[in-house]
Amino acid sequence: MQVQRTPMRCPICDRELVDVRIRNIGTVTANLLWQMHAGRCTEHGWFQAEVISKPPREIFPVNRPGGVVRRVEVDGREYFSFPTVWNAMDPRQDVDPFDPRYWEVDWDRIRGASIGVTRG
Numbered sequence: 001m002q003v004q005r006t007p008m009r010c011p012i013c014d015r016e017l018v019d020v021r022i023r024n025i026g027t028v029t030a031n032l033l034w035q036m037h038a039g040r041c042t043e044h045g046w047f048q049a050e051v052i053s054k055p056p057r058e059i060f061p062v063n064r065p066g067g068v069v070r071r072v073e074v075d076g077r078e079y080f081s082f083p084t085v086w087n088a089m090d091p092r093q094d095v096d097p098f099d100p101r102y103w104e105v106d107w108d109r110i111r112g113a114s115i116g117v118t119r120g
């Protein structure tokens, strides 16, 4: 069996994911790369992200590869998705979609947004 690799890590603990599955969804145009990446954190379960020629904008917790989005709780808050660093960048930029820097979860943004919400 071929071992598949993904730049995706666990959004919660940054651990390397196991049981990685990369599914080629197909090419809509000749130059479009379209893949679904899924992997499992031994502590936090399955996560999934979609690559369409660019790094994923969000990483989703799912019940299984290709399954439905599930809810995860981190520090007492519920999450259904985790925005990546790429999410805050200009999507017109030409970047390597598999550069792990863009796959990092943008915790500064998540926590920054939550401060305004929880105050008061």
Ligand SMILES: [Zn+2]
Binding pocket: 010, 011, 012, 013, 014, 015, 041, 042, 043, 044, 045
């Ligand atoms: Zn984890």
